[in-house]
Amino acid sequence: MKTTDKDHAALANEFNKDAPRVDWHDETLWWVRQKRDNAVKKIPGWEELREAGSQIKNNVLANLSGYLKxxxxxxxxxxxxxxxxxxxxxxxEIVLELLQSNGVKKIVKSKSMLTEECNLNEYLNLNGVDVIDTDLGEFIVQLANEHPSHIVLPCIHKKKEEIGELFHQHLGTPAGNADPVFLTETARRHLRETFLTRKAALTGVNFAVAETGEFVVCTNEGNADMGAHLADIHIASMGIEKIIPKRKHLGVFLRVLARSATGQPVTTYSSHFKTPRPGASTHIVIVDNGRSKQLGREDFRNSLKCIRCGACMNTCPVYRRSGGHSYNNAIAGPIGSILAPNLDMKKHADLPFASTLCGSCTNVCPVKIDIHDQLYKWRQVIVKSGHAPVAKKAAMGAMTRVLSSPVSYKVAGKLGRLMMKRAPFAVNNQFNPWYKQRELPVVPENSFGEWYKKNRNNKPKDI
Amino acid sequence: MKVGLFVPCYVDQFYPGAAIATLELLEKLGVDVQYPSRQTCCGQPMANSGFEHLTGGCNELFIENFSAFDYIVCPSGSCVLHIKHHLQSDKNEAKAAAIRNKVYELVEFLTDVLKITNLKGSFPHKVGIHQSCHGQRGLQLSQMTELVAPSFSKPRYLLDMIAGLEIMPLDRADECCGFGGTFCVAEEAVSVKMGKDRVADHIRNGVEYITAADLSCLMHMEGILRRQGSPLKVIHIAEILNGECTV
Amino acid sequence: MSSRNKILTAVAENQPRTAPFPEFEFLDAECIYLSETFINVLTGIGGTVIPVETMIEIQNYILQNFNQGPRTVTNIPALNNVAELMHQSSTSPHALSDVDYAVIDTRLAVAENGAVWVTEKGLSDRALPFICQHLAVVLNAGDIVSNMHAAYEVINADDYGYGTFIAGPSKTADIEQSLVLGAHGPKSMTVFLMM
Known part of the structure; x- marks a missing residue:
């Protein structure tokens, strides 16, 4: 991942320098949110489905060790x-060992956010293995030497003209052709050859069924199946939380996943892999990477219920206007902001603050993760763990002292209003982030408290 | 019924008109309402910034000021939500628990406790309702567009009682305005962009006044509107419902 | 201690105490017009539904319409006069790379999402419904169930090494959310619906 020292606010500030582009990004994702709304209203019992999904996942978390075995x-x-x-x-290391022991130097990979989290591509490249991402969006960001900005729509931050230019540079398409149909067809032809010549395919896992030992991979493009069915080795990477108890529970999750993600009634392909193809081998890599630790955090464990639909990103007014890359984490948006601090609280201390706590994410979540409440709780944990900026600590301390005392509150209020009236330049300046693009309120002569004293003081009250 | 009027700190300092309207409206409706003069702030600015552990002083002060009332009413959904969810006390936990259950935002107090069915008032303007998130998603003042559930709107129920008032539909009925407490300065760029987009929705739909049950959102949007030199105005819902507003 | 045991120990230590095994019932007959719903939904996601009454009609349709490429294959013996009949795992999947049309059958489809359920038992090769340029599926109208819960009631008893729900042609909207049919899998999906 292109790492940066800049925090979300700084990266979002850069993103916002091009307002029309922000509008475009916002409207594109809002359109996906609307498609989701239409889809979920079309079937009866949507809220009951969410509740069922949530309860199944609660059961999974409470019995995870048993289900894993x-x-x-x-x-x-x-x-x-x-x-x-x-x-x-x-x-x-496990993936590399599997590839090297089979003499594989080139692999195809379908979308797996876990491999993004693990930085697998970089690792394999460094060790002489060529990875081709086959999901069109991931293929595009790979050409651009970037990372996905969205877990379901990896190149949602890219305009078609930019994609056309990338294809022109890397695949020799005519300059200036940015037609999505043409570009998709180009990628299809290019990758078809790749699918036919690779000996190993890597996929993610959407659901792993404890009862049967099968796992399910969902795609629209068919790339996971093209990879797995044409390769000799299929490696599937999954986090420990992908387990569900029974096959019949797929009925619940496959009903909510695509509707929440893109507004489709179901993904084009929901493939159930149980036994290896005759003559081929299948490997599952079950990954912890901090998940068991998160499971032990009572306030945050149910973030592990996530099925990676991306609905919380599409609805998030901050995500839509700051772009996925401003989160500087494999998983962006609200869900990324409650997952990331578990892995590295210091590095991701900014993410729980990249929210207005509006709560829309929690409402769209198909497994009812209390995302915005967890954002609030992470803020408390981060501050208590000493990761708050010094200036903020000082400001909050001062604010607390004023607000804890009625007398100092009244004095400070009066002084503040007086200063805003008599010396507006003291607050209306470039150092005040409020004033940069907003006027301050018109200062009234009296506070309500002062007005009340004058106008209601005569009334005898018995409290 | 003794009602304590809880006026958020920034309303007290910058928007006394909304607090006066709240007080007068409750008085007109025959409520015995008093304003405890030693109140300051609910502590939300610190808590939402991750400093909930510093809000002990604010909490004790709040309990001291408001324990004696049957109900506590406030013209801000956000501050009410904070009290409902986060007011706590080691010394007076029973009192804190009681307060958490008797604190109401003004609109829900009117519809759920007083259960008013009519209001005298006239406001012959095109009005856009801004659904402040904490009031809407936190206190459920109105149905949320994310859910598949019957629609309702307590603010709209009240505004429909006002003569001449026309509520304009919006393209995005309940998107956040981007105020977000300290978010408005810590994430200035996104906050302002969200505010601009919200304001543009109201302008596009012919709104003359944006109203809300939360002044923090209105303060943010007003700041943007005034910088833009827009004729669009913001007004707290209490000032419309009170019927004697001076705008 | 192995990584396996470390992970399982950490999970066992950290997992919450209990959460009841959820019981739910979504099998209510929410959908009376199964064929109509299936047709509407599948059409809405880019598929084509051809209602037919006999295999002859299917044969004629194939002869008249599947003509954009030379190779049409099927696993349905009754269609062997219009398509090359495939046998179970007769060749490597790579030998299918030039298939233009594949006609397969299914015993289960879902009205609410337009998906058909295909297992490897009915396929000569797992790759077939993905590697072909165009996919066609023969479905009996009586095999359509209302929703995914009903589908898993049927599938639950089934033993398969590989099975997949296919709902329409392969697609992507990765470029500016513009929907394009024909990503890596088939560019079209036709369902012959035996009424």
Whole structure:
């Protein structure tokens, strides 16, 4: 990942220098949110479905160790190899070892946010393995040497003209052709050859069924299946939280996933992989990478219920106007902001503050994660752990002293209003972020408290 | 019924008109309402910034000021939500718990406690309702567009009682304005962009007055409107419902 | 301690105490007009539905319409006069790379989302419905169920090594949310609906 020292506010500030582009980004994602709204209103019992999804995931978290063992045993009985990785490093090493022991130098990969989280592509490249991302959006950001800005729509930050230019540079398409149909067809032809010549395919996992040992991968493009069915080795990476108890529970999750993500009734392909194809092998890498730690954080554990639909990003007014890259994390948006501090609280201390706590994310979440409440709670944890900026600490301390005393509050209020009236330049200046693009309120002569004293003081009151 | 009027600090200092309208409206409706003069702030600015552990002083002061009332009413959904969710006390937890259950935002107090069915008043203008998030999603003053559930709107129910008032539909019925407490300065660029977009929605739909049950959102949008030199005005819902506003 | 045991130990220590096993019931007959709903939904996501009454009609349709490429394959013996009949795992999946049309059958479809359920038992190769340029599926109207819960009631008893729901042609909207049919899988999906 292109890392930067800048925090969300600074990166969002850069993103906002091009207002028409922000509008375009906002409107594109709002359109996805509207598609989601239409889809969920079309089927009966949407809120009951969310509740069912939430309860199944609660049950998963409470029985996770047992379900993991059950899944492992069943997967092995199905002839699938199961590997365990305690962190990103071990995950990457397991994948590399599997590839090297089979003499594989080139692989195709379908979308897996877990491999983004683990920085797998960089690791494999450094070790001489060529990774081709086959999801069109990921293919595009890979050409641009970027990372996905959205977990479902990886190149939603890119304009078609920019994509046309990338294809012109890398794939030799005519300059200036930015037609999505043409560009998609170009990628299709280019990648078809790749699919046919790769010996190993890597996919993510949407759901892993403890009862049967099968796992389900959902795509619209068919790229996971094209990869897996044409390769000799299929490696599927999954976080420990992807487990669901029974096959029938897929009925709930497949109903909510695509509707929440894009407003489709279901993804084009929902593929259930149980046994390896004759003559081929299947490997599952089960990854912890901080998840068991998050499971132990009572206030934050239910972030692990996430099914990666991206609905919270599409609805988030801050995400839509700051872009995924301003979060500087594999998973952006509201859900990324409650997952990231678990892994590195200092590095991601800014993310829980990149929100107005409006609560829209919580309402769209198909498994009812209390995202905005967790953002609030992470703020408390981050400050208590000493990751608040010094200036903010000082300001909050001063504010607390004033607001805890009725007398100093009244004095400070009066002084403040007086200063705004007599010396407006003291607050109306470039150092005041409020004033940069907003006027301050017109200062009244009296506070309400002063007015009340004058106008209601005669009334005898018995409290 | 003794009602304590809880006036948020920034309303007290910058928007006394909204607090006066709230007081007068409650008085007109026959409520015995008093304003405890030693109140300051609910502590939300600190808490939302991650400094909830510093709000002990504000909490004790709030309990001291408001314990004796049957109801506590405030013209701000956001501050009410903070009290409802986060007021706590090691010394007086029973009193804190009681307050959490008897604090009301003005609109919900009118519709749910007083259960008023009519109001005298006239406001012959085109009005856009800004659904402040904490009032809407936190206190459920109106249905949220994300949910598949029957629609309702307590602010709209009250505004419909006012003669001549026309409520204009918006393209995005309940998107956040971007105020967000300290977010408005910490994330200035996004905050302002959100505010500009919200304001543009009202302008596009022919609104003359943006109203809301929360002045923080209105203060933010007013700041943007005035910088833009827009004729569009903001007005707290209490000032419309009180019927004697001087705008 | 192995990573496996470390992870399982940490999970066991940190997982919350209990959460009841959820029971829910979504099987209510919410959808009376199963065929109509299926047709509307599948059409809405880019598929084509051709209502037919006999295999002859399907044969004629294939002869008249599947003519944009030379190779049409099927796993349905009754269509062997209009398409090359595939046999189970007869060749490597790579040998399918030039298939223009694949005609397969299904025993289960879902009205609410337009998906058909296909398992490898009915396919000569798992890759077939993905690698072909155009996919066609023969479906009996009586095999349509209302929703995914009903579908899993049927699937639950099934044993398969691989199975997939297919809902329409492969698609992407990754470029500025413009919907394009034909990403990596088939560019079109036709369902012959046996009424």
């Amino acid at each position: 059950q899944f492992e045993a069943n997967a092995q009985a199905n002839g699938v190899h199961v590997h365990w990785a305690i962190d990103a490093k071990e995950h990457n």
